[in-house]
Amino acid sequence: MGATSPSASGLELTMAVPGLSSSSGSEGFVCTTTNNNINSSSKGHGHGHGNMMRDLDMNQPASGGEEEDFLMGSVEEDEEERGAGGPHRPKKLRLSKEQSRLLEESFRLNHTLSPKQKEALAIKLKLRPRQVEVWFQNRRARTKLKHTEMECEYLKRCFGSLTEENRRLQREVEELRAMRVAPPTVLSPHTRQPLPASALSMCPRCERITAATSPRITRPTASPFHPRRPSPAF
DNA sequence: TTCGTCAAGAGGGTGA
DNA sequence: TCACCCTCTTGACGAA
Numbered sequence: 001m002g003a004t005s006p007s008a009s010g011l012e013l014t015m016a017v018p019g020l021s022s023s024s025g026s027e028g029f030v031c032t033t034t035n036n037n038i039n040s041s042s043k044g045h046g047h048g049h050g051n052m053m054r055d056l057d058m059n060q061p062a063s064g065g066e067e068e069d070f071l072m073g074s075v076e077e078d079e080e081e082r083g084a085g086g087p088h089r090p091k092k093l094r095l096s097k098e099q100s101r102l103l104e105e106s107f108r109l110n111h112t113l114s115p116k117q118k119e120a121l122a123i124k125l126k127l128r129p130r131q132v133e134v135w136f137q138n139r140r141a142r143t144k145l146k147h148t149e150m151e152c153e154y155l156k157r158c159f160g161s162l163t164e165e166n167r168r169l170q171r172e173v174e175e176l177r178a179m180r181v182a183p184p185t186v187l188s189p190h191t192r193q194p195l196p197a198s199a200l201s202m203c204p205r206c207e208r209i210t211a212a213t214s215p216r217i218t219r220p221t222a223s224p225f226h227p228r229r230p231s232p233a234f
Numbered sequence: 235t236t237c238g239t240c241a242a243g244a245g246g247g248t249g250a
Numbered sequence: 251t252c253a254c255c256c257t258c259t260t261g262a263c264g265a266a
Binding site: 093094095130131134135137138142 | 239240241243
């Protein structure tokens with residue numbers, strides 16, 4: 001049986017993960033509703049609606065085209081369904097495939113509905129505006145959840161690669177520290193005696209330890225690693 | 235029986 | 251204050 005509604009598999013995901021824009025999660029959810037006069041069917045979000053849930057079998061829409069029935073709800077039916085057993089949830093409404101398809105289509109066009117759009121869609125789908133509103137709310141939440149999950153996966157991967165790089169850099173630091181503790185012995189090209197550490201420097205070309213030079217005082221000595229080419233400046 | 239999905243309720247936040 | 255949204259939760263329902 002097709003228990004999975006089309007909405008479950010048709011999540012529209014348009015996130016650009018690598019950017020990780022801070023607006024993720026709420027992007028696309030900008031409220032564009034206008035405060036037009038919306039009739040009472042969508043106000044209150046169920047607060048104060050009392051027994052708002054109805055045992056409407058939307059999979060078998062009203063046969064006589066009596067839209068008022070689902071717009072206003074049928075209290076009599078409500079009472080019958082609920083019986084005398086006190087408050088309990090009525091049967092769960094399952095939207096028909098066609099209703100889901102149309103809702104998905106609307107959602108693709110717009111993630112939020114103006115009151116007029118909501119009203120029109122509700123009439124078209126033979127649902128109450130409140131139901132359309134709830135469907136869009138849940139749909140936005142599902143989209144955001146998927147978005148967050150993808151973001152989470154991306155961050156996990158980032159964490160993995162950063163951890164790896166961190167390890168590599170720490171190894172490098174350790175190596176450099178080891179070099180600092182026991183610098184290589186460099187013999188003076190003149191005296192053939194080991195030079196003190198203070199007389200050593202890093203060759204900028206190959207980044208190896210060489211005898212330090214002081215250009216102001218003495219002419220740079222040739223690197224033990226890179227015998228200096230004759231330069232016209234000297 | 236358990237688990238995932240989803241419509242709907244509840245409560246809080248926000249902008250006009 | 252109102253209308254709307256978001257988030258969390260609840261409970262019905264179908265599948266495994």
